[in-house]
Amino acid sequence: MKKILVLLSLVISLSLQAEVEITIVKNSKSAIPIAVLPFANNALEFTKISKVIADDLTLSGQFSALEKQQLIEQPRTAQEIKYSTWRLLSAQYLTIGSIKTVGEGRYEVSLKLFSIQDQKQLMSLILPVLEGEFRSAGHYLADKIYEEVTGIKGIFSTKIAYVTATKISTGIEYQLLVADADGKNSQALVTSGQPLLSPKWSPRGDKIVYVSFERGNSAIYIQNLATGKRELMSHFKGINSGPSFSPGGKKLALTLSKSGNAEIYIMDIQSKALTQITKNWSIDTGASWSPDGQSLIFTSDRGGKPNLYQINLSNLATKRLTFEGDYNAGGSFSSDGKYICYVQGNKNDYRIALRHNKSETSQLISDGPLDETPTFAPNDNMILYATKNKKGQGILISTSLDGTTKNQLIISNGHIREPSWSPVIN
Numbered sequence: 001m002k003k004i005l006v007l008l009s010l011v012i013s014l015s016l017q018a019e020v021e022i023t024i025v026k027n028s029k030s031a032i033p034i035a036v037l038p039f040a041n042n043a044l045e046f047t048k049i050s051k052v053i054a055d056d057l058t059l060s061g062q063f064s065a066l067e068k069q070q071l072i073e074q075p076r077t078a079q080e081i082k083y084s085t086w087r088l089l090s091a092q093y094l095t096i097g098s099i100k101t102v103g104e105g106r107y108e109v110s111l112k113l114f115s116i117q118d119q120k121q122l123m124s125l126i127l128p129v130l131e132g133e134f135r136s137a138g139h140y141l142a143d144k145i146y147e148e149v150t151g152i153k154g155i156f157s158t159k160i161a162y163v164t165a166t167k168i169s170t171g172i173e174y175q176l177l178v179a180d181a182d183g184k185n186s187q188a189l190v191t192s193g194q195p196l197l198s199p200k201w202s203p204r205g206d207k208i209v210y211v212s213f214e215r216g217n218s219a220i221y222i223q224n225l226a227t228g229k230r231e232l233m234s235h236f237k238g239i240n241s242g243p244s245f246s247p248g249g250k251k252l253a254l255t256l257s258k259s260g261n262a263e264i265y266i267m268d269i270q271s272k273a274l275t276q277i278t279k280n281w282s283i284d285t286g287a288s289w290s291p292d293g294q295s296l297i298f299t300s301d302r303g304g305k306p307n308l309y310q311i312n313l314s315n316l317a318t319k320r321l322t323f324e325g326d327y328n329a330g331g332s333f334s335s336d337g338k339y340i341c342y343v344q345g346n347k348n349d350y351r352i353a354l355r356h357n358k359s360e361t362s363q364l365i366s367d368g369p370l371d372e373t374p375t376f377a378p379n380d381n382m383i384l385y386a387t388k389n390k391k392g393q394g395i396l397i398s399t400s401l402d403g404t405t406k407n408q409l410i411i412s413n414g415h416i417r418e419p420s421w422s423p424v425i426n
Helices: 042-047 049-059 083-088 134-150
Strands: 020-026 032-036 063-065 093-103 106-115 120-130 159-168 171-180 187-192 196-201 207-212 219-224 230-234 240-245 251-256 263-268 274-276 284-289 295-300 307-312 318-320 327-333 339-346 349-356 361-364 372-376 382-388 394-400 406-411 415-421
Touching (some): 032 049, 049 134, 093 134, 106 134, 159 196, 159 394, 171 196, 187 207, 207 240, 230 251, 251 284, 263 284, 284 327, 295 327, 327 372
Parallel strands (some): 032 063, 394 415
Antiparallel strands (some): 020 406, 093 106, 106 120, 171 187, 240 251, 251 263, 295 307, 307 318, 339 349, 372 382, 382 394, 394 406
């Protein structure tokens, strides 16, 4: 009998997975140049907190961190900054940071952000940090810099969930993992000899719903990240797939074929009571909620080919959303409701498309040919999706909404699929 290993908690010490390699595939020419100076206190620079900040900002596509060799001056106070030097290097912003020991295993991280053009300090932060938490501190500081400059909340302290498939001596091992938004510090939640699919975060970021085949056919589970406990939600005969949390976190949309045909249902999580939403001869699958919880988008072949449809939950009125291409599937809303990201296929070329809901127009934002399962960043400024590289290896790509910035996250052993970006976790 296949055995699944569910680990008790993210806070328990877990063995780290293979290191993630991050590659800048394409960066925007309009990215804002910023100088992130090494933090004072060389004895602790092994923490590389400045590199975490610089990498986060660069990976956003909206910043371009100056290279190490360009950091030709190392001011430690506002008075020591020679703004003319940084203007010659085209830097628009500069950070000065320091790390101070305040007790055994306890530190104080300070950061100041300066505008080169205005020659003034924009921000000053002091952050208490425990030993081993410097990467988290770097993500937090990058969030604050991003928000100060752009006016948009940063997402570097968020998490991503994804599935890996790795060949081992006895077959294929599947894992459901959670990692930092930059792909590092990955930790396994579930390990199985059977496929794992479709992880989705709860609105509060404390739970993940996913599909497992450990029972022989598909089953839907909810995993509690704080306690490590999981709950079986659906194991009907036939298909149990495509789960997603409602905006309030109290319901699931899911696909079931217990009546003989794949239909969309809504389940009350507490009582597990089901309400059937679609009833059609076609295959209806992959439902995702609108931000206001008043409608669902889903994939259906009721028009002859897979396309996205939207159904109003109050009266079940259904509207077709996509018309271009041979295949349109896997749609999900941005948190502000302005966009829907999905997969569009033409012949054997599958790319990520972005639908502008106001104008009802779409654009392709990825390069193909095997792109799938897009997910929005919680600030709606980036999309993460799975694809394959030239070696046939499954990888993750993050892209800006206009497709001008692309970053590649690779795990050295195994294929990565099914990414899902967490909400902002407070």
